[in-house]
Amino acid sequence: MKKVLALLVIVSVLFTGLVACSNEGTKEKTVTLKLAHNLNEQHSVHLALSEFAKSVEDKTNGEVKVQIFPNGQLGGESEVLEQLKVGAVAMTKVSAAALTTYDEGYNAFTLPYVFVDEDHYFKSMDSDAVKTLYNDTKEKGFIGLTFYNSGARSFYTVDKPILKPEDLKGVKIRVMGFQSQTDMVKALGGTPVGLPYGEVYTSLQSGVINGAESNETALTNGKHGEVAKHFSYDEHTRIPDILVLSTKVWDDLTKEQQTAVKEAASESTTSHRTLWSEAIEEAKKDAEENLGVTFHEVDKAPFREAVAPMLEKYSNDMPKVKNLLDAFKGLE
Known part of the structure; x- marks a missing residue:
């Protein structure tokens, strides 16, 4: 009986090992x-x-x-x-x-006005150029x-709308911590101020900054619409x-x-x-009805013109950025 039990144990161990090896070999686990x-x-x-x-x-x-x-x-x-x-x-x-x-190619997505509109954005993001970047x-x-x-990013401000680049003169705008945003605000005539997102609300209240830039959800989720009452649809980045x-x-x-x-x-x-x-849609409705935010349509042409030299510089300095921007342009 002991010999039979021992044999059964050995067979069981061998079987388990074979199954484990089979699973490991085919990665079916x-x-x-x-x-x-x-x-x-x-x-x-x-x-x-x-x-x-x-x-x-x-x-x-x-x-x-x-x-x-x-x-x-x-x-x-x-x-x-x-x-x-x-x-x-x-x-x-x-x-x-x-x-x-x-990878330097990802800088292309942080530059202003590389996408004409939302449809162009989705076409570009589905392109072979982006799929290649994914594997780089x-x-x-x-x-x-x-x-x-994550939507189009636009300027929102405390006291006045930003309807043309000249409106940014002397205006302190919060930017995220990467160079292209700083360069963009400077190119448009504003004063960039680097701040963590968590400090935007109190900085708007105290006047450390006069505005920021993001999509409509910042007004509601971040409660920035309690202070900043003007949202201008310049849609500079996506x-x-x-x-x-x-x-x-x-x-x-x-x-x-x-x-x-x-x-x-x-x-x-x-x-x-x-x-x-x-x-x-929900954020915009909430901001309008409950926070008193006014949304302004903007002629984007002057903004595009103001940042054109910046895009040219990034393209010249970063070959992968140029390749992506060229690919995006071909999809307009």
């Missing part, structure tokens, strides 16, 4: 991908990422699961990118601006999968959010799993387009 971002659970991007997670699980028959960590639980954009490079985090959503330190960071630890619309995936994690997926992840990512971008439009 359950994989959980950690996806971290700094947005809350009500944000349209988080909702799109939740759909992405469900789609990935469905398309892989449960082989690949995506676990989402919102609200900056695993750190800020830069911190998570570093974790992602070593595979500690599988995926993250970051602003294209955060990727400029990894593979050796640096991650690749791009897709993008999410900086996308990029969904990126660790190279280490990507290479460990089967071809079928990779295809499923890519398909789910693309589908989430499509669904997010509707979610974002609804969020913008």
Whole structure:
């Protein structure tokens, strides 16, 4: 009896080992991908990422699961990118601006008036030029999968609208911490002031700044519309959010799993387009009716003309930026 039991144990161990080897060889095992971002659970991007997670699980028959960590639980954009490079985090959503330190081509998305309008923006983001850029960071630890619309950025101010570049003279505008925004505001005649987003509200109140620039949701989610009563639709930039995936994690997926992840990512971008439009409409209505913000239409031609030398300089200094801008121009 002891010999029979021993034989059964050996057979069981061998069988388990063979199954494990088979799973390892074909990579057919359950994989959980950690996806971290700094947005809350009500944000349209988080909702799109939740759909992405469900789609990935469905398309892989449960082989690949995506676990989402919102609200900056695993750190800020830069911190998570570093974790992602070593595979500690599988995926993250970051602003294209955060990727400029990894590949100069991403600077193209931070420049003013590279997109004629929203339709041109979506055509450009779906172009082969952008898909090539996504893979250019593979050796640096991650690749791009897709993008999410974060809207057109415009100026909003406390006392007066910005209807032409001359209106920015002497006006202190909060900018994010990258050079192209500083250069843009200077080119338009304003005074750029670098500040963390969390300090914008009190800085508007105290007069440290006279305005800022973002999309309509800053007025409501950030409550900036309680102080800044003029939103001017100059729509100078459209900086996308990029969904990126660790190279280490990507290479460990089967071809079928990779295809499923890519398909789910693309589908989430499509669904997010509707979610974002609804969020913008809601923010504008809320700002108008409850905060007393006035929205102003703007002739963009003088703004485009004012920043043209800046775009030329960036194109001359950065060949990859020039290639992307040329590709975008061909889609107008």
